[in-house]
Structures are given as C-alpha cells and as structure tokens.
Amino acid sequence: MTPPDLSELPERLSRLHELALDLSWTWSPGREVFRRLDYQLWKRTHHNPVLMLRQMASAVLERAANDAAFLAVYDRALLAMDATRVTAVGHARTFWHSQVKTATDEVVAYFSAEFALHQSLPIYADGLGVLAGDHCKEASDLGIPFVGVGFMYPQGYFRQRVSPDGWQQEVYEHLNWEDAPIQKAQTRDRKPCVVAVPLGTRTVLVQVWQVRLGRVRLLLLDTNLEANQPWDRELTARLYGGGQDTRLQQEIVLGLGGVLALRALGLSPAVWHLNEGHAAFVVLQRLRDMHASGTSWEEALVEVRRTTVFTTHTPVPAGHDAFPFHLVEQQLASCWGSMGAERDDFLALGTYDNGAGSQFNMTALAMRSAGAINAVSQLHGVVTREMFEPLWPDLAVDDRPVGAITNGVHVPTWIGRDLGELFDRHLGAQWKDRYDDPAFWAGVLDIPDGELWAVRQTMREHLFRFVRERARVRFTEEDAGAARVVAGGAMLDPHALTIGFARRFTGYKRPDLIFRDPDRLATLINNPRRPVQLVFAGKAHPADEAGKHHLQNIYRHALDPRFGGRVTFVDDYDLLVAHFLVQGCDVWLNNPRKPLEASGTSGMKAAMNGVPHLSIGDGWWAEGYTGDNGWLIDGGVTGDDLAAVDAADADALYRLLEDEIVPKFYDRSARGVPERWLSVVKQSILTVTPRFSTRRMVKDYIERAYAPAFRRPIGSNR
Numbered sequence: 001m002t003p004p005d006l007s008e009l010p011e012r013l014s015r016l017h018e019l020a021l022d023l024s025w026t027w028s029p030g031r032e033v034f035r036r037l038d039y040q041l042w043k044r045t046h047h048n049p050v051l052m053l054r055q056m057a058s059a060v061l062e063r064a065a066n067d068a069a070f071l072a073v074y075d076r077a078l079l080a081m082d083a084t085r086v087t088a089v090g091h092a093r094t095f096w097h098s099q100v101k102t103a104t105d106e107v108v109a110y111f112s113a114e115f116a117l118h119q120s121l122p123i124y125a126d127g128l129g130v131l132a133g134d135h136c137k138e139a140s141d142l143g144i145p146f147v148g149v150g151f152m153y154p155q156g157y158f159r160q161r162v163s164p165d166g167w168q169q170e171v172y173e174h175l176n177w178e179d180a181p182i183q184k185a186q187t188r189d190r191k192p193c194v195v196a197v198p199l200g201t202r203t204v205l206v207q208v209w210q211v212r213l214g215r216v217r218l219l220l221l222d223t224n225l226e227a228n229q230p231w232d233r234e235l236t237a238r239l240y241g242g243g244q245d246t247r248l249q250q251e252i253v254l255g256l257g258g259v260l261a262l263r264a265l266g267l268s269p270a271v272w273h274l275n276e277g278h279a280a281f282v283v284l285q286r287l288r289d290m291h292a293s294g295t296s297w298e299e300a301l302v303e304v305r306r307t308t309v310f311t312t313h314t315p316v317p318a319g320h321d322a323f324p325f326h327l328v329e330q331q332l333a334s335c336w337g338s339m340g341a342e343r344d345d346f347l348a349l350g351t352y353d354n355g356a357g358s359q360f361n362m363t364a365l366a367m368r369s370a371g372a373i374n375a376v377s378q379l380h381g382v383v384t385r386e387m388f389e390p391l392w393p394d395l396a397v398d399d400r401p402v403g404a405i406t407n408g409v410h411v412p413t414w415i416g417r418d419l420g421e422l423f424d425r426h427l428g429a430q431w432k433d434r435y436d437d438p439a440f441w442a443g444v445l446d447i448p449d450g451e452l453w454a455v456r457q458t459m460r461e462h463l464f465r466f467v468r469e470r471a472r473v474r475f476t477e478e479d480a481g482a483a484r485v486v487a488g489g490a491m492l493d494p495h496a497l498t499i500g501f502a503r504r505f506t507g508y509k510r511p512d513l514i515f516r517d518p519d520r521l522a523t524l525i526n527n528p529r530r531p532v533q534l535v536f537a538g539k540a541h542p543a544d545e546a547g548k549h550h551l552q553n554i555y556r557h558a559l560d561p562r563f564g565g566r567v568t569f570v571d572d573y574d575l576l577v578a579h580f581l582v583q584g585c586d587v588w589l590n591n592p593r594k595p596l597e598a599s600g601t602s603g604m605k606a607a608m609n610g611v612p613h614l615s616i617g618d619g620w621w622a623e624g625y626t627g628d629n630g631w632l633i634d635g636g637v638t639g640d641d642l643a644a645v646d647a648a649d650a651d652a653l654y655r656l657l658e659d660e661i662v663p664k665f666y667d668r669s670a671r672g673v674p675e676r677w678l679s680v681v682k683q684s685i686l687t688v689t690p691r692f693s694t695r696r697m698v699k700d701y702i703e704r705a706y707a708p709a710f711r712r713p714i715g716s717n718r
C-alpha cells in the first residue's frame, strides 16, 4: 500500500512513512520522532503516526527537515529500525542467533485471535491480546524467526461509552485502513496474498494484511472481499462478535486460513504455537495436508504433536470454546470428503464433556494435539492439571503433561518515559539490554529517594492531565452534566494516594469488592489529611449482563457525593488508558476470586513502574509476592460460601489500607519524601521487572517449547 501523500515528504525525511509503518517505533527511538514532530497532533491522534502524516501541515515537515536536533533523533530512529532488518549486522548479535542458532529458514508461527500492539490497531479485547502483542515484540527483540497470525477486524472490539445512569454502550466504528499501520501482504511474485478457505459447502476468500514489528511480521486475515457473499464478508468484522456459529466460522478461518496463508507466503514453520484454543483448527489443516501427501494418521499425529505448542489461558470453564457436533459437522462439511475414516479420528480429538454433555472442545483438541502444553502461572498450572483430568484419566495429577510458563510483559513498552530516563541516569542505558537479570536490578536501591519520588509524582500528574482532558472532552462532546464530569475524574487531587483498578468487568474479578462496606470506605477516602482516591476503568463483554451491572454499580458510586469526587471511572479502557493508569497510580488493586485469575498482567506493568501490587494471592502474585514488594490480601476464608469469602477478603483489604498503605504513603520525611513507601516501591521495581518480563518468559518458551522442536530432525511433510 503506497501511502497517499508519500510524495509530499521532504527529501531529508523520506523514510518517515516507513518508520510509521513499523510498529517497533512504539518502543524504540522512533517514538521520540513522532512525539517531537508535532506534539499537539500526536496527542490528538492518540499517538498514531500514520494518521499524523496524513494530517500534517507541510510547513511542519519542512521545519523538521531543517531542524538539526530533530534530525539527530530521526537518524537515530532509522538506525535502530535498520538494525532489525535481516540483512543487518545487528541481526547476528541477537539472543537467538548467538545462543540458540538454527541453520534453517524455518519460523515459529504464533496464532492468536487477538493481538494488542498499539491503540491505532484495535484488534484486541484484553489480557490475551496484550500477552500476544508483548510476546511478538519480545520475539523481535530476541531475534527469533517468528511470525504472528491473527485477524484484521475492521470494526475491532468496541469503543465504550457510559450512559448517564452508568450503563455500558458499545460503539462500533469502522477502521479507516489508511489510518492504520498495515499493508497488504504480497506473495513472492508480488501479488496480493489471498487464500481460499473451505467453509460449510462453500469457499471463502481470505485476504492477508501484514504488520511490521521490527524483526517480526504479523499476518492478519480478512474476509471482507467483494468476491465473497455479504455474510461471509462480515465474518471477520468484529472480535468476539456474533453467536456460536460466527465464532466457529472465525476459528475455522483462523486455523485453516492461517496455515494456507503461511504456505502462500513461502513460510515453513518449525513450531506452531497456538495461543488459546481459538486457533486449534491449525491442527486440522496440517492433518489434511499430510493426509493428502499419503502420510498415515498415526504418523501425521506424531508429527503434529512434535511441532505444536499450546498455551491455555483461563481456569473459567466458559472461557474454553466448545461447539455442538452438528455445527462442527456442518461447517467442516467440505473438509471431510478427503479425510475418509480420519474424520472420526479428528472429531475424537476434540470430544470432551465439561459437565454440560459431550461437545467439540477447542482446548481438548489443542491439548490432544500438542507436544508442549503450558498454563500461564505456576498456580494456574496446578489448577489446569486438575481441571483437565478427563484427558489423562490414567495419570496422577502431577504427571499430567501441562507445564507452567508464567506470563510477563514487554518492559520497554510499559515502563514510563520519566522512569526510563531515571534508569538511564542511575543504572546506565544498558538496563534496556539487561532487564531480565535479577542481580542487575539491585542498583535500584541506590537511586536517591528524592529523585524517585519526584518521578513518581510526575507520572501521577501525567495521569491526571490525561483523565481531566478526557472528562473535558466528554463534557463538550456529549454535553455531560456536572456529576458525570466529576465521575470522569475532574475533581481528582494530583497529590492524593491513588488506587487503580482496570480490568475486564466480570463477576469473578469482583470489581466492587472495595465498596462492600461503603461507610468504612468513605471514611478512608474522605480523611482530610490523608485522602485516598480510586480510579476504575474496564469494559464488560457485550454479552455479559452481570459484568455490566458491576460496571454500573461502580459508576453510581462515582456519581455519589458521599465519596467526594474521589471515585472515578475512566471510559474506553484500551492500551493508551492502560499506559497512563499503570504508570500514574500509586497502588494497583486486584481482588479476583481465587483461583480464577490465571495470571493477570496489568499488575506486572504497574509494579515495574513503582506502583506496588495490592492483590489476592492469585495468578502471578502467588509467586510474585515476596513480603515487602507490595501487599497480599488474604481474608483466610475459602469454600463455597461466597458471601463469607467476600466479606473476609473485603475486611482484609480495608485493614491493609487503614493500617499499612495509607500510613506509609503519608509518612513523610523532613524533606517531604515518603521513605518507608519508597522502600516498597523499590522492592516492587527490582523484584518484578526481571522475573515478570516477556524477556524471561519468551526465553522460557524458547528453552522449553521452541528450541526442542527446531533441533529435532526435520520431517518431510512440513
């Protein structure tokens, strides 16, 4: 795709478009280029350089082309981008090439229904997508031959608005392709890449887009082609939209279409990584291919298992897609003809009874076809081994083949700019290369408290400016009344202890737990000398009525004067909002019903920004809490009486706030610095950053899942 106004770029800045179209700018010096180029436009476009370049006045570009300081930043960004090109010298110095080494041109293919790379590409809903996006970014940094496969949803997930009485409204907007950092993928003979996927008794054409991400490419599938029937064109319109039938068809497109797209582009994966069961039909296409070339069922399955990696993401049963057999039979109708008796063998791979009768279960399919299976935290590993007992009825729980690779987050993406500069000054610029080395981070203890506190204050102020600007925009655009402007954060105090809670609104995450005793909370919040404020954000899944009621409940508290304007709901949670929140709050709250939070990652992002975690010992916190790097909420009550569990957990939460957190935060030295508080902040940064980085995580995947498949003899059928 040729950007429309390419010709208007000054000669000296002729590669600006190329930079804008490679999303590695988001965590490299490229970020500074676009930020400096036109700061107002940068903010107005929500940091979207592709859109910026379409709207930018040529005078601005001319000025930049003659500004030596700007050009130095620009040249540095180009150097960084060029170093990620395969032909570059820097490529040979990556972790993969220096430590793992494969002599082949094979790749890891990573399939996911969502990828969260940047807010300008709204093809994600929540944590699953953020994990996939961060995994790809780290794969680029480590130099893994890696390609992501997902969907280009033109309407994305949805944008969230909240009605005056707190009810979530879902707004679907059509993405303007030209404003997004995507290009059409081209085959080797420079033709647009289009593949034909059998669906029901028809064929659907799938167009392939690509996103560049440093050393990594992402392929995004799209059925919105004129040659398709109107209903097929809509198939990939929305993420998690539509009913079961749509979902099944999407998953067939992802699995079958994804394999076909890789082949059409001449890519030969050595490893097929399925991120969640949505992508498990990859297995079907590979089995079909091997069947067609005469490989026996048994041999084909051995080969598939040798090369398939599966990551499961939730212990909540409804999070595992399962379809009635008649639907699967119907939608895969044109696949069966070629498979003969193998059809029943294939259906058997997915057959699973999760308590509601036998169905075709995508997680079961993936688990029965993968050689390496992992959960996303150590505790989630334990829960998953118990939960899927029917798959391995003869194996003792500890022998079931489900490992655990705890999630992480991409450090350069999530560390705030001001904090990163503080690290540059005190730890040296090499922190960016060494952030998975726990010993290295001991240096944080030597950062002067006063400097760290000044940075923490600045980061909180950035959050407040962002929240207030959003409240102002809603006031003007939606004619929001005074109460709604307050609920949106207009009265926040930039110096008060600020607790953040941002995640999907759904029952097991208990978003309103902290309101269980409103009087006790109001006393805490309204303490005139030690005020506390709460900032909430998050979407409820469009079909989750209960989740929307939780959201409404929070919103009503935000409107309630008894909380003094100190309870806030920021609408339309996305990557941009997440950045401000995880960097700008003081404490990050997480209170799920244990053990339903598989991992959680927002708390990791916060903790490495010096925002200590206040959480139930679930997910990653069960292994991340050290005793002095945050706080553990433990009501001491377990069992089926959920009201009793909630009451005990809420009480434990209040006690931590009253006895520990608020006093520590407001206990200031003669110079106004909260020293005891900063000791927790430092422990939070230095314990969480290395262990819960994607660098540690992806190295674990390489060692335990990818490298073994690369090193074994290469089969003839791939």
Ligand SMILES: *Cc1c(COP(=O)(O)O)cnc(C)c1O
Residues within 6 Å of the ligand: 125, 126, 127, 128, 130, 502, 503, 504, 573, 574, 575, 578, 579, 599, 600, 601, 602, 603, 605
């Ligand atoms: C990190 C992130 C998530 C996931 O956070 P959890 O702690 O797993 O809920 C969801 N949405 C966005 C926008 C994020 O940045």
